[in-house]
Amino acid sequence: MTLLMFPIGQCLGTHFTGTAESQVHQVRLGSEIVELTAEEFTVWALAHSLPDDSGPWERSRIIDLLTDSEITNGAVLIDRLLSRSLLAEVDLDSPAGFATRHRLLPLHLGLGNTAGTPTMFRSGTLELALAGMTRTLYDLWLSGHLSPNLLIACKEHDAELPAVLTALHSLLAPTAACLDLAVQEF
Incomplete structure (x- = not known):
């Protein structure tokens, strides 16, 4: 059983309400804006994975990386973020429940492919490609x-849900996409 860890929500940045000690990190979760402490935000941001990291992104990897920091209560913070729906642990053997409760939102510009690499589709800025993906993942990412949810999107794009989830951190790390709460079916 492989349990992948995913961040839920879109980062809206750091906000100061007076002094430096009063900073909060805001994340849009569905239609709500939630505030995270600096430690919570560090864990949430780390759940996106690290660029060029190809291994499965699991709870234990996040906790291991936190042990090298000043954050000593990583497991407690993960549990707190899970209870607030800002993190999700997904079993790749049964991901349908997760996929019906969440959807994928693109955050970069779509750059398409090139004549030199016609099978690699990119996203990023006009000056710099930041993420690359297959045609199937690109189409899913674009639309x-x-x-209303990731499960329906995968079916509509003929994409295998476990394969999409396995590749998802390659879009989350460079903030090419974010996961958000599902919406009502139309």
Whole structure:
């Protein structure tokens, strides 16, 4: 059983309400804006994975990386973020429940492919490609947000859900996409 860890929500940045000690990190979760402490935000941000990291992104990897920091209560913070729906642990053997409760939102510009690499589709800025993906994942990334949830989007794009989830951190790490709460079916 492989349990992958995913961050849920879109980062809205750091906000100061007076002094430096009063900073909060805001994340949009569905239609709500939630505030995270610096430690919570570190854990949430780390759940996106690290660029060029190809291994499965699991709870234990996050906790291991936190042990090298000043954050000593990583497991407690993960549990707190899970209870607030800001993190999700997904069993790749039974991901349908997760996929019906969440959807994928694109955050970069779609850059398409090139004549030199016609099978690799990219996203990023006009000056710099930041993420690369297959045609199937690119199509899902581009228009999956038009579906009420990730499960329906995968079916509409003929994409295998476990394969999408396995590749998802390659889009989350460079903030090419975010996971958000599902919406009502149209």
